Amino acid sequence: MRESNTSTTTAAQDAGEEPWLESHSSASKPGLKERAGEKLSAARDKASATANEFAEGAKQRLHDTSENAKARYSQTRDQVAAKAAETKKGVQSSFERHPLAYMAGAVAAGVALGLAIPRSRKERSKIAETGQKLRSAASRAKDEATRAARSAADAASERFEEEVKDSEPAAHEKD
Structure with a gap:
């Protein structure tokens, strides 16, 4: 049965007539194509507007996050600089009060470093x-x-x- 419809449609097309589907479809009605195009265009515009709004929001959040990070970095840098200055003053004061202790510490550190360095064959033979x-x-x-x-x-x-x-x-x- 299907074959007969196909052959009928083909014969109708050969005769210059419209096929049955096209003659009865709603797409062939006047103005329907234009309304569908308008709805498609409106949907496209709305999607584009939504995407732009989303992009602008993301851009603003990125900017806000960046500014927040800069402010925190600056604040942390200032705190570290203040602590470093405070520590420096404390060490200087301690050094002025106990210079021999610092000298002994430096000597001990030097000895420790010297002992940590591996000896050469020549040193071992001399020793x-x-x-x-x-x-x-x-x-x-x-x-x-x-x-x-x-x-x-x-x-x-x-x-x-x-x-x-x-x-x-x-x-x-x-x-």
Whole structure:
């Protein structure tokens, strides 16, 4: 059945007649096209106006946010500068009252940094040589001190024994 409608429409078109759909559609009525175009144009204008309003609102919010951020930045910068000046005055005052403590702190920091730096092979070999020399010198000094102490102890012991011997005849004479 569908095929017959199609063939009829085609035959009608061949004869120069309007197809059935076009002859009965509301689009072919006079003025309908113009009214649809006007409504479409009005809808387009309204959508464009709404988009512009939205864009303007977004632009204003962005501007307000930017101004707020600038104000907060400026305020924070001023607060930090004030705190820095206050801290500087406090440190200067403390330094004037306790200069030796600051010097000791600086020396300690320098020593800590110096110890933190890795030693080179040359430094390690020099330190090893110096350490060996110091250990040898200390060992010799200990040996000499030990000998001197033994010698002094021996001499003291001998004197004590002599004094004891000398005092024995005197003790016997009294008896």
